Amino acid sequence: MKLSRPAFITCAAAIAAVYVVLTLVFAPISYGEVQVRISESLTILPFFTPAAVPGLFIGCLIANITGGAIIWDIIFGSVATLIGAIGTYKLRNNRWLVPLPPIISNTIIVPLVLRFGYGVILPIPLLMLFIAIGEIISCYVLGEILLTLLARYRGRIFSNRSGEAK
Numbered sequence: 001m002k003l004s005r006p007a008f009i010t011c012a013a014a015i016a017a018v019y020v021v022l023t024l025v026f027a028p029i030s031y032g033e034v035q036v037r038i039s040e041s042l043t044i045l046p047f048f049t050p051a052a053v054p055g056l057f058i059g060c061l062i063a064n065i066t067g068g069a070i071i072w073d074i075i076f077g078s079v080a081t082l083i084g085a086i087g088t089y090k091l092r093n094n095r096w097l098v099p100l101p102p103i104i105s106n107t108i109i110v111p112l113v114l115r116f117g118y119g120v121i122l123p124i125p126l127l128m129l130f131i132a133i134g135e136i137i138s139c140y141v142l143g144e145i146l147l148t149l150l151a152r153y154r155g156r157i158f159s160n161r162s163g164e165a166k
Contacts, residue, residue: 003051012055015045019059024066031067033120033127036134039063041142043081043102046089048150053089057082072117080109095147099139107132 003011022039023030030037039059045052060081064074080102087101111127114120120127 003049008051011049011051012053012058015042015052015055016059016062018042019056020063020066023059023063027067030063031069033114033122034130034134036137038138038142040081040102040106040135040138041146043084043088043139044098044143044147045150046085047092047095047098047147048154050089053082053085056085070117073113076109076113076117080105083109095151098147099143103132103135103139106135 019039019042022042023037026036026038029035030039042052042059043056045056057078061074061078064077069077083105084102087105088098091097091101107128110131111124114127114131115122115124122130
Protein backbone atom coordinates (compact mmCIF):
# COMPACT_ATOMS: atom_id res chain seq x y z
CA MET A 1 0.00 0.00 0.00
CA LYS A 2 1.14 3.51 -0.78
CA LEU A 3 0.48 6.61 1.28
CA SER A 4 -2.87 8.09 0.44
CA ARG A 5 -2.73 11.46 -1.28
CA PRO A 6 -4.08 13.33 1.78
CA ALA A 7 -1.58 11.56 4.08
CA PHE A 8 1.29 12.36 1.70
CA ILE A 9 0.30 16.04 1.49
CA THR A 10 -0.21 16.29 5.25
CA CYS A 11 3.19 14.74 5.96
CA ALA A 12 4.92 17.01 3.43
CA ALA A 13 3.19 20.08 4.88
CA ALA A 14 4.16 19.15 8.44
CA ILE A 15 7.81 18.70 7.43
CA ALA A 16 7.73 22.04 5.57
CA ALA A 17 6.30 23.77 8.62
CA VAL A 18 8.92 22.35 10.97
CA TYR A 19 11.68 23.33 8.53
CA VAL A 20 10.40 26.93 8.39
CA VAL A 21 10.03 27.22 12.15
CA LEU A 22 13.52 25.82 12.86
CA THR A 23 15.09 28.11 10.26
CA LEU A 24 13.39 31.23 11.58
CA VAL A 25 13.84 30.43 15.28
CA PHE A 26 17.56 29.98 14.66
CA ALA A 27 17.72 32.82 12.09
CA PRO A 28 20.98 34.31 13.40
CA ILE A 29 22.83 31.14 12.41
CA SER A 30 20.56 30.08 9.50
CA TYR A 31 21.67 32.69 6.98
CA GLY A 32 24.95 34.20 5.80
CA GLU A 33 28.37 33.07 4.73
CA VAL A 34 28.90 31.13 7.96
CA GLN A 35 25.72 29.23 8.74
CA VAL A 36 24.54 26.18 10.61
CA ARG A 37 20.96 25.79 9.48
CA ILE A 38 19.50 23.53 12.16
CA SER A 39 16.53 22.79 9.89
CA GLU A 40 18.89 21.03 7.47
CA SER A 41 19.02 18.17 9.98
CA LEU A 42 15.56 17.30 8.62
CA THR A 43 17.11 16.40 5.28
CA ILE A 44 17.48 12.85 6.60
CA LEU A 45 13.68 12.46 6.57
CA PRO A 46 13.50 11.09 2.99
CA PHE A 47 15.13 8.01 4.57
CA PHE A 48 11.69 7.38 6.11
CA THR A 49 9.18 8.83 3.65
CA PRO A 50 9.13 10.21 0.12
CA ALA A 51 6.76 12.95 1.36
CA ALA A 52 9.82 14.59 2.91
CA VAL A 53 11.18 15.52 -0.53
CA PRO A 54 8.52 18.12 -1.43
CA GLY A 55 8.18 19.04 2.25
CA LEU A 56 11.84 20.01 2.55
CA PHE A 57 11.78 21.92 -0.74
CA ILE A 58 8.67 23.91 0.18
CA GLY A 59 9.96 24.48 3.71
CA CYS A 60 13.26 25.86 2.42
CA LEU A 61 11.46 27.99 -0.15
CA ILE A 62 9.18 29.54 2.50
CA ALA A 63 12.06 29.96 4.98
CA ASN A 64 14.12 31.79 2.37
CA ILE A 65 11.21 34.03 1.38
CA THR A 66 10.25 34.91 4.96
CA GLY A 67 13.90 35.25 5.97
CA GLY A 68 14.38 38.07 3.46
CA ALA A 69 16.59 36.24 0.97
CA ILE A 70 17.17 37.60 -2.53
CA ILE A 71 15.44 35.90 -5.45
CA TRP A 72 18.57 33.93 -6.44
CA ASP A 73 18.83 32.52 -2.92
CA ILE A 74 15.13 31.72 -2.83
CA ILE A 75 15.42 29.81 -6.10
CA PHE A 76 18.86 28.21 -5.97
CA GLY A 77 19.05 27.68 -2.20
CA SER A 78 15.72 25.85 -2.34
CA VAL A 79 16.84 23.83 -5.36
CA ALA A 80 19.98 22.82 -3.43
CA THR A 81 17.76 21.45 -0.66
CA LEU A 82 15.53 19.71 -3.24
CA ILE A 83 18.54 18.07 -4.91
CA GLY A 84 19.80 16.99 -1.48
CA ALA A 85 16.40 15.56 -0.51
CA ILE A 86 16.09 13.60 -3.76
CA GLY A 87 19.61 12.25 -3.29
CA THR A 88 18.83 11.28 0.28
CA TYR A 89 15.71 9.42 -0.85
CA LYS A 90 17.73 7.56 -3.50
CA LEU A 91 20.34 6.56 -0.89
CA ARG A 92 17.78 5.51 1.74
CA ASN A 93 19.06 1.93 1.72
CA ASN A 94 22.36 3.03 3.28
CA ARG A 95 21.76 5.13 6.37
CA TRP A 96 25.39 6.29 6.56
CA LEU A 97 25.23 7.87 3.10
CA VAL A 98 21.85 9.55 3.70
CA PRO A 99 23.30 12.91 4.91
CA LEU A 100 25.76 13.27 2.00
CA PRO A 101 23.52 14.62 -0.80
CA PRO A 102 22.38 17.78 1.03
CA ILE A 103 25.94 18.44 2.19
CA ILE A 104 27.26 18.16 -1.36
CA SER A 105 24.48 20.11 -3.09
CA ASN A 106 24.57 22.99 -0.59
CA THR A 107 28.38 23.09 -0.58
CA ILE A 108 28.37 23.57 -4.35
CA ILE A 109 25.34 25.85 -4.84
CA VAL A 110 25.11 28.13 -1.77
CA PRO A 111 28.64 29.61 -2.06
CA LEU A 112 27.87 30.64 -5.64
CA VAL A 113 24.69 32.38 -4.46
CA LEU A 114 26.62 34.12 -1.70
CA ARG A 115 29.35 35.28 -4.09
CA PHE A 116 27.34 36.28 -7.14
CA GLY A 117 23.97 37.04 -5.55
CA TYR A 118 24.97 38.77 -2.34
CA GLY A 119 28.39 39.95 -3.46
CA VAL A 120 30.30 38.31 -0.61
CA ILE A 121 33.94 38.98 -1.43
CA LEU A 122 35.41 35.88 0.20
CA PRO A 123 36.94 33.36 -2.20
CA ILE A 124 34.52 30.66 -3.35
CA PRO A 125 36.66 27.79 -1.94
CA LEU A 126 36.56 29.45 1.49
CA LEU A 127 32.78 29.93 1.23
CA MET A 128 32.49 26.27 0.23
CA LEU A 129 34.48 25.29 3.31
CA PHE A 130 32.25 27.39 5.59
CA ILE A 131 29.05 25.99 4.09
CA ALA A 132 30.40 22.42 4.18
CA ILE A 133 31.25 22.72 7.87
CA GLY A 134 27.78 24.05 8.68
CA GLU A 135 26.13 21.32 6.61
CA ILE A 136 28.22 18.59 8.23
CA ILE A 137 27.14 19.85 11.66
CA SER A 138 23.48 20.04 10.57
CA CYS A 139 23.20 16.93 8.41
CA TYR A 140 25.74 14.49 9.78
CA VAL A 141 25.86 15.38 13.46
CA LEU A 142 22.30 16.57 14.15
CA GLY A 143 20.79 14.59 11.27
CA GLU A 144 22.30 11.31 12.44
CA ILE A 145 21.04 11.94 15.97
CA LEU A 146 17.55 12.59 14.57
CA LEU A 147 17.75 9.56 12.29
CA THR A 148 18.78 7.32 15.19
CA LEU A 149 15.92 8.56 17.37
CA LEU A 150 13.33 8.28 14.62
CA ALA A 151 14.54 4.81 13.59
CA ARG A 152 14.10 3.66 17.18
CA TYR A 153 10.45 4.75 17.15
CA ARG A 154 9.77 4.12 13.46
CA GLY A 155 6.81 1.83 14.06
CA ARG A 156 5.05 4.48 16.11
CA ILE A 157 5.86 7.40 13.80
CA PHE A 158 6.06 5.97 10.28
CA SER A 159 4.04 3.10 8.89
CA ASN A 160 5.68 0.37 6.83
CA ARG A 161 3.88 1.30 3.65
CA SER A 162 5.29 0.90 0.18
CA GLY A 163 7.59 3.74 -0.82
CA GLU A 164 9.01 4.19 2.66
CA ALA A 165 12.25 2.84 4.08
CA LYS A 166 11.95 -0.52 5.75
